[in-house]
Amino acid sequence: MSDLLLIFTDYTLRNVALGSAMLGVVGGVLGVFAVLRRQSLLGDVLAHAALPGICLAFILTGAKAPLILLVGGGLAGWLAAWLVLAVLRHSRLPEDSALGVMLSSFFGFGVALLTFIQHSNNASQAGLDQYIFGQAATIVASDVLNFTVLGGLALLTVGLFYKEFKLLAFDPAYAHSLGLPVRGLNTLLTSLTVLAVMVGLQTVGVVLMAAMLIAPAAAARQWTDRLGAMIGLSALFGALAGVSGALISATRENLPTGPLVVLSMSAILLVSLFFAPLRGLVWDWARTRQHRRRVYLERLLLDAHVLHAHGTLTPQSLAERRREPVAVALQNLEALRSLGWVQEHPQGFILTPTGEQKAHELEQAMRVLLHRVEGSS
Amino acid sequence: MNADLVIILTAILVSTASALVGSFLVLRRMALLSDAISHAVLPGIVLAYWLSGGERATLPALLGAAAAGLVTVVLVEWLTRTGRVKNDAAIGIVFPALFSLGVLAVSLFFRNVHLDMDAVLYGEIAYAPFNTLSLWGREVPESWLVMGSLTLLNLLFVLLFYKELKLATFDPGLAAALGFAPGALYYGLMTLVSFTSVGAFQSVGAILIVAFLIIPPATAYLLTQRLPVMLALAVGVGVVSSLAGYALAIWLDASIAGMMATVAGLCFALAFLFSPVEGYLTTRLRRERQRLEVAARLLVAHLAHHSQPVPEQEVLEEFGWNPRFLGQVREKALQAGWLEVVREGLRPTARGLAMSSAQLEPNP
Numbered sequence: 046m047s048d049l050l051l052i053f054t055d056y057t058l059r060n061v062a063l064g065s066a067m068l069g070v071v072g073g074v075l076g077v078f079a080v081l082r083r084q085s086l087l088g089d090v091l092a093h094a095a096l097p098g099i100c101l102a103f104i105l106t107g108a109k110a111p112l113i114l115l116v117g118g119g120l121a122g123w124l125a126a127w128l129v130l131a132v133l134r135h136s137r138l139p140e141d142s143a144l145g146v147m148l149s150s151f152f153g154f155g156v157a158l159l160t161f162i163q164h165s166n167n168a169s170q171a172g173l174d175q176y177i178f179g180q181a182a183t184i185v186a187s188d189v190l191n192f193t194v195l196g197g198l199a200l201l202t203v204g205l206f207y208k209e210f211k212l213l214a215f216d217p218a219y220a221h222s223l224g225l226p227v228r229g230l231n232t233l234l235t236s237l238t239v240l241a242v243m244v245g246l247q248t249v250g251v252v253l254m255a256a257m258l259i260a261p262a263a264a265a266r267q268w269t270d271r272l273g274a275m276i277g278l279s280a281l282f283g284a285l286a287g288v289s290g291a292l293i294s295a296t297r298e299n300l301p302t303g304p305l306v307v308l309s310m311s312a313i314l315l316v317s318l319f320f321a322p323l324r325g326l327v328w329d330w331a332r333t334r335q336h337r338r339r340v341y342l343e344r345l346l347l348d349a350h351v352l353h354a355h356g357t358l359t360p361q362s363l364a365e366r367r368r369e370p371v372a373v374a375l376q377n378l379e380a381l382r383s384l385g386w387v388q389e390h391p392q393g394f395i396l397t398p399t400g401e402q403k404a405h406e407l408e409q410a411m412r413v414l415l416h417r418v419e420g421s422s
Numbered sequence: 423m424n425a426d427l428v429i430i431l432t433a434i435l436v437s438t439a440s441a442l443v444g445s446f447l448v449l450r451r452m453a454l455l456s457d458a459i460s461h462a463v464l465p466g467i468v469l470a471y472w473l474s475g476g477e478r479a480t481l482p483a484l485l486g487a488a489a490a491g492l493v494t495v496v497l498v499e500w501l502t503r504t505g506r507v508k509n510d511a512a513i514g515i516v517f518p519a520l521f522s523l524g525v526l527a528v529s530l531f532f533r534n535v536h537l538d539m540d541a542v543l544y545g546e547i548a549y550a551p552f553n554t555l556s557l558w559g560r561e562v563p564e565s566w567l568v569m570g571s572l573t574l575l576n577l578l579f580v581l582l583f584y585k586e587l588k589l590a591t592f593d594p595g596l597a598a599a600l601g602f603a604p605g606a607l608y609y610g611l612m613t614l615v616s617f618t619s620v621g622a623f624q625s626v627g628a629i630l631i632v633a634f635l636i637i638p639p640a641t642a643y644l645l646t647q648r649l650p651v652m653l654a655l656a657v658g659v660g661v662v663s664s665l666a667g668y669a670l671a672i673w674l675d676a677s678i679a680g681m682m683a684t685v686a687g688l689c690f691a692l693a694f695l696f697s698p699v700e701g702y703l704t705t706r707l708r709r710e711r712q713r714l715e716v717a718a719r720l721l722v723a724h725l726a727h728h729s730q731p732v733p734e735q736e737v738l739e740e741f742g743w744n745p746r747f748l749g750q751v752r753e754k755a756l757q758a759g760w761l762e763v764v765r766e767g768l769r770p771t772a773r774g775l776a777m778s779s780a781q782l783e784p785n786p
Binding site for chain 2: 080083084085086088089093132135136137138139140141142143144145146148149150151152153154155156157158159160161164165178252253255256258259260262263266267299300301303304305307308311314318324326
């Protein structure tokens with residue numbers, strides 16, 4: 046609790062938390078479109094490709110002002126995205142290879158530039174490598190202002206083009222037939238993703254940025270089928286992960302913020318995957334178990350029904366028919382009895398009227414099913 | 423031993439081993455899975471490092487990393503199969519989480535020790551000459567031993583299972599129907615990718631190994647449509663980028679692995695632009711040449727209908743061409759000997775007349 050209060054009093058922590066939250070919101074909102082359009086990993090490429098841009102911006106201007114470096118990174122990311130599209134349009138290389146080639150060659154160039162700067166004894170170079178894994182502790186008030194402007198710009202544009210982006214995400218062919226400039230909108234959406242990456246470079250860095258675009262959206266997807274709600278939830282999850290990552294990293298020394306933000310986000314995603322209403326995997330497993338149990342009991346009842354019709358429903362006859370030990374047959378009969386489908390009888394067991402009724406319904410249903418299968422074949 | 427030689431041979435071994443398995447990744451559209459594996463190798467190495475009590479032993483690291491790589495593959499597959507997340511998103515979810523765990527563990531437990539973040543990023547190929555083992559009384563660089571055996575392993579895998587790999591890559595359905603166990607082959611390939619990633623981790627770093635795994639095979643993919651040629655070209659591109667990258671890195675005093683990845687990227691750019699099969703510029707050039715050829719034939723056919731030479735101005739009006747294009751077309755026709763320029767204008771030669779009547783004949 047005292048940590049939570051620190052947000053309002055501790056200058057550094059407040060900035061770090063605000064910056065991470067901002068990243069969570071912007072990444073969450075734009076990630077929704079990336080994930081829905083199956084372009085999740087384009088964000089990964091954009092982020093990795095930002096490294097040489099940051100280094101070049103430093104070499105060319107000699108400035109260490111974060112905004113200039115971020116703009117350099119953004120431009121490089123944008124160039125990489127454009128190159129991926131060009132390669133896809135003009136060659137038969139599969140998409141994943143094109144992404145991988147751009148990611149690794151841009152990142153390799155970035156690493157080469159980074160070491161080149163480090164070895165050229167430039168006194169002010171220290172700190173450029175923070176963009177690789179992020180170093181949230183260096184975020185100051187002016188950075189938060191930058192993030193707000195960049196992120197605000199991205200969010201405002203999403204708001205303005207919400208209808209168009211929605212159509213683009215779900216039915217690009219229809220969007221095209223309506224006369225919407227699909228290619229232009231694609232470029233716009235990619236450029237907005239570049240803005241989101243720029244917001245994240247200082248906090249989580251180029252390597253881990255992909256998680257902040259993909260994970261919030263994937264988590265939000267589990268809770269809702271509506272785009273508006275998904276965007277809201279995604280932003281909320283992203284912000285939550287950002288703030289909790291920042292808080293956890295403040296509890297001890299040597300705890301890097303970026304990985305903690307990503308791990309918080311992964312935790313939220315895991316919870317969503319397992320426990321989200323309707324789509325949650327846990328409910329899925331429970332449902333499957335239930336269905337299995339029901340089918341098992343129904344088949345049991347049908348077996349009992351057949352034996353009952355021949356007048357010999359005893360644990361021994363059931364065991365013989367179902368090729369199972371007598372002890373299991375006894376348990377099965379007990380299960381049927383607790384459902385009120387069979388009852389004890391001097392010569393063993395008999396079906397109750399409810400059991401008869403149920404067995405009759407099942408037979409009827411099976412006959413209909415068989416009829417349909419035969420009819421269709 | 424000569425330090426340059428150690429580094430260069432290590433780089434050649436890394437690029438050969440990577441190109442061999444990388445080719446199949448590119449062909450099976452699993453290039454980005456290798457990206458995920460190479461990131462996830464980090465927590466595996468950290469775990470092995472921790473279990474072996476802080477010793478930087480190679481064998482535990484290899485096993486730990488291979489396990490981490492397989493965990494990645496299994497996790498991605500499981501996430502995809504739940505149907506809750508698409509495959510690409512699953513990759514983008516799994517590797518940052520695992521990599522974060524690795525970074526966290528490094529900064530919590532191994533701060534200021536041998537296993538630092540620089541090594542993760544840049545690799546330590548420059549230190550390769552200093553890590554030696556004595557083998558049969560001779561000093562041998564450890565990197566030669568590790569990467570040499572990995573290269574051999576990958577080569578054996580590709581040679582022994584060449585037929586199976588080829589079939590499973592291009593027709594997985596048939597491979598399964600013929601009982602080639604594509605699943606086992608798939609996990610075998612993924613294990614080798616993990617092994618190669620961790621072996622190369624020490625030399626080129628966790629992230630840049632992707633450059634060695636994907637870029638040379640992707641470059642080769644643009645240059646040929648035959649599998650054996652692609653494998654050979656991928657190894658060749660990898661070796662050339664390593665050598666050129668090393669030279670550039672020494673010259674500029676920059677990261678060796680980074681420079682190698684950069685040169686590999688440049689090789690890819692060259693192949694994309696100039697590949698004889700389908701290079702961007704080659705295709706455009708071929709189209710331009712065909713356009714001129716068609717125009718020249720059209721021009722000669724038009725002239726053949728006139729008994730007098732036709733002034734260029736008239737041709738321009740007739741076809742609606744601009745003078746520059748006409749100049750190019752005239753040049754083309756002159757080269758082919760279809761046309762001669764006289765004072766009154768353009769006139770077809772005997773050869774041009776023969777060509778134009780031949781092309782007007784209906785095809786037999």
